[in-house]
Amino acid sequence: MTRLLYVLSLFVLLTPLMAQSPVDVGRGGMQTPLPEASTGMDEFATLFDESNVGFLHVYVDPAVDPLETYLLRGTEMGEAEVGQLPNEFLEGLGARQGKMYATIAVKGIEENLYLTRFDGPGRDQIDMFAIRDGKLVHLKTLAYLNCAEPGNCAQLDSYITDLNLDTTFDLVQISRDGADSDESRNVYTMLRQNRTWVETNELEVPWEGITFYQHPSANRNH
Structure with a gap:
């Protein structure tokens, strides 16, 4: 009887721990807690390749070159996966008129961050x-590329x-409205x-290494 009570007590203690155990849900070992897996998000996560990044340039490259090493080409998402994206985001992007791709996942703060690519007519x-x-x-x-002409x-x-080496990612963005802007x-x-991402002026940025990707397809009129 004493042994039975001990086993039952041990099971009660371990149950909360098992509920938070990670499960593999992505290619390359991506993980998400079980509560997320039970919502169906595990199927979404499996579309993304894990990428360990230190200095990742995120840019749009619509051109398809068989010799390229473009990490963000991705895998086309099905209707079910696209439907899991926020409605407000899809409507603002006009996603029904283009194709959505699952590209890579990077490690955030106690979570994975998923990068999607949209290829649309405009x-x-x-x-x-x-x-x-x-x-x-x-x-x-x-990133975006919008060629009016x-x-x-x-x-x-x-x-x-990671600009200040505090083991969390920072984000540097450059933008322009046109070729001469x-x-x-x-x-x-x-x-x-x-x-959440918050703008800051307190980080030192190596601006000499921050440049636009020069698109060979910039002469393409979408």
Whole structure:
């Protein structure tokens, strides 16, 4: 009887721990807690390849070159996976008129951050999402290319890196409205307490290494 009570007590103690154990849900060992897996988000996560990044240039490249090493080409998402993205995001992007791709996942603060790529008739765009409370949350647009006319493209590029070596990612963005417009620069850090991007002027940025990707397809009129 004493042995039976001991086994039952041990089971009660271990049950909460087992409920928080991670399960593999992505290619390359991506993990998510069991509560997320039970919502169906595990199937979404398996579309993304894990990528350990230190200084990642995020840019749009619509051209397909068999010799390229473009990490964000991705795998086309099905209707079910696209439907899991926030409605407001899909409507604002006009996603029904293009194709959505699952690209890579990078490690955030106690969660994975998922990068999607949209290939549309008027705009190409890369966005960052997180899975929170069983739903996808849009965190940031990282890159876009919008060519109103050949050779004159609005462009946003991002660099994901750790500027102050505090083991959490920072985000450097550069943008321009057209080929002859001025360049805008913005720097963001992710707050640990609520895991949101907040603009900052307190980080030193190696601007000499922050440049736009020169698109060979910039003369393409979408």
